[in-house]
Amino acid sequence: NAGVTQTPKFQVLKTGQSMTLQCAQDMNHEYMSWYRQDPGMGLRLIHYSVGAGITDQGEVPNGYNVSRSTTEDFPLRLLSAAPSQTSVYFCASRPDRSSYEQYFGPGTRLTVT
Amino acid sequence: GENVEQHPSTLSVQEGDSAVIKCTYSDSASNYFPWYKQELGKRPQLIIDIRSNVGEKKDQRIAVTLNKTAKHFSLHITETQPEDSAVYFCAASRSLGGSNYKLTFGKGTLLTVNP
Numbered sequence: 001n002a003g004v005t006q007t008p009k010f011q012v013l014k015t016g017q018s019m020t021l022q023c024a025q026d027m028n029h030e031y032m033s034w035y036r037q038d039p040g041m042g043l044r045l046i047h048y049s050v051g052a053g054i055t056d057q058g059e060v061p062n063g064y065n066v067s068r069s070t071t072e073d074f075p076l077r078l079l080s081a082a083p084s085q086t087s088v089y090f091c092a093s094r095p096d097r098s099s100y101e102q103y104f105g106p107g108t109r110l111t112v113t
Numbered sequence: 114g115e116n117v118e119q120h121p122s123t124l125s126v127q128e129g130d131s132a133v134i135k136c137t138y139s140d141s142a143s144n145y146f147p148w149y150k151q152e153l154g155k156r157p158q159l160i161i162d163i164r165s166n167v168g169e170k171k172d173q174r175i176a177v178t179l180n181k182t183a184k185h186f187s188l189h190i191t192e193t194q195p196e197d198s199a200v201y202f203c204a205a206s207r208s209l210g211g212s213n214y215k216l217t218f219g220k221g222t223l224l225t226v227n228p
Contacts, residue, residue: 033216040122042202042218043157058215059114090156100145100164102216104156 004105013081021076023091032074036087081112115140119219136203137185143205
């Protein structure tokens, strides 16, 4: 199993550009989440999904869209990048409602200039 | 919503000493409290967790305690080693299942273990 994978590892965008951060897991996990990590701020939940076709907002959803068309994939879309979205983005998954541990991907470092 | 406060933000100890990191939470309905370790440039990894029906849990040199009345929980690392150096995050969640599952993280503690 590759676990949770994220692409790209690094990305530089100009203000106003759009892009999609990819996240995939091959563990057949129901739950998937996106977090952003900023210095001194911990991890903050952006969006999450409890299964294919079901998504919901987290703590900091503005400026981001998600969809979950398959169990494996949970892409995060930045519609119009802003410097405030410069951060490290982590995708995470966990098996189902009875399982506690979240498995994090390796992260994507995004810089918006 | 839930608010998790974590202290201290930095902690420096000598190898072999103990380290204690404390967190408080605001939502009395929270019932799941994990701790994550993140080494520099790496992903967070779960090291231990505790549920609200348990007051203490140990795993070798790591232990977590929970005081539901006071709404605080702590991570204890004994006999610290240089490889324990990392950022540690506490978190709290109201519910493990369904759409109520949201982990709220503390801001992290940078632990440095000096040889």
